[in-house]
Amino acid sequence: MSGHDQGQPLLQAEGLKLRFGGIIAADGINLSLFPGEHLAIIGPNGAGKTTFLNICTGYLKPNAGRVSVGGQEITGRPPRRITRMGVARAFQIPQLFTEQTVLENMLLAGSIRERRWNLLRRLDGIPGRAEMEHLLDLVGCADVRNRLASELPEGKRKLVDIALALALKPKVLLMDEPTSGVASADKFGVMETLMNALREAHVSSVFVEHDMEMVKLYATRVAVWAQGIIQMTGEPEVVLNDPDVIRNVIGN
Numbered sequence: 001m002s003g004h005d006q007g008q009p010l011l012q013a014e015g016l017k018l019r020f021g022g023i024i025a026a027d028g029i030n031l032s033l034f035p036g037e038h039l040a041i042i043g044p045n046g047a048g049k050t051t052f053l054n055i056c057t058g059y060l061k062p063n064a065g066r067v068s069v070g071g072q073e074i075t076g077r078p079p080r081r082i083t084r085m086g087v088a089r090a091f092q093i094p095q096l097f098t099e100q101t102v103l104e105n106m107l108l109a110g111s112i113r114e115r116r117w118n119l120l121r122r123l124d125g126i127p128g129r130a131e132m133e134h135l136l137d138l139v140g141c142a143d144v145r146n147r148l149a150s151e152l153p154e155g156k157r158k159l160v161d162i163a164l165a166l167a168l169k170p171k172v173l174l175m176d177e178p179t180s181g182v183a184s185a186d187k188f189g190v191m192e193t194l195m196n197a198l199r200e201a202h203v204s205s206v207f208v209e210h211d212m213e214m215v216k217l218y219a220t221r222v223a224v225w226a227q228g229i230i231q232m233t234g235e236p237e238v239v240l241n242d243p244d245v246i247r248n249v250i251g252n
């Protein structure tokens with residue numbers, strides 16, 4: 001998917017600038033995500049990729065520029081508000097309550113979405129159980145629904161984390177290196193399950209990725225972030241074969 005002629009972007013950054021002392025993380029970033037896209041952001045270490053995700057979720061405020069979701073500006077709004085506007089983030093903090101089961105974690109996430117969160121409330125009284133079980137099924141984790149979150153292998157934990165994010169009913173999911181920490185033999189299986197779940201739930205995504213094989217297989221479009229600007233965007237086969245990208249990003 002080219003990203004052009006697809007109507008209004010779901011997520012749009014315009015003229016983003018952010019510096020930390022002498023470090024310029026963003027120096028006029030223009031980047032859009034269109035419905036149905038899975039946009040990979042690649043770039044050298046310390047380029048500003050994670051900073052971008054932090055701006056989009058409201059955890060960092062840019063020095064200049066704006067971010068909008070479905071045409072509504074979100075720059076500087078509180079993270080909770082941005083989540084409610086349809087932008088979720090996975091793997092941000094250890095989100096799981098480790099001494100609760102996977103299903104109990106899901107029910108808590110569902111109740112947060114409904115703004116009925118109350119730890120004293122009996123979990124089985126909260127609506128949405130069937131929906132949460134469906135989401136666990138979608139990420140291939142129905143088999144671990146009654147396991148304690150602390151007992152999960154890393155690959156399953158990542159997938160449950162995706163289900164938790166999907167429980168918020170986002171339009172866009174932001175992910176920082178989705179399979180980092182997963183054993184290399186399991187990485188592609190986890191990514192395959194994850195991306196299938198996003199497609200089925202009609203959730204578009206932006207993911208920061210260092211593994212070019214993942215980018216090639218799962219990105220619909222790639223943006224190269226270096227020296228605070230987007231150096232290039234395009235389809236994976238074009239971007240990943242570009243001599244400058246090979247020299248300056250992939251080679252490193």
Ligand SMILES: Nc1ncnc2c1ncn2[C@@H]1O[C@H](COP(=O)(O)OP(=O)(O)OP(=O)(O)O)[C@@H](O)[C@H]1O
Nearest residue numbers: 020023025043044045046047048049050051052208
């Ligand atoms: N809150 C902060 N305060 C000061 N400097 C920061 C802050 N957040 C990020 N930085 C700096 O901004 C630069 C960009 O960081 P960022 O984490 O966004 O890079 P990245 O492209 O995600 O890198 P990597 O690929 O290594 O994860 C880095 O030099 C980092 O040290």
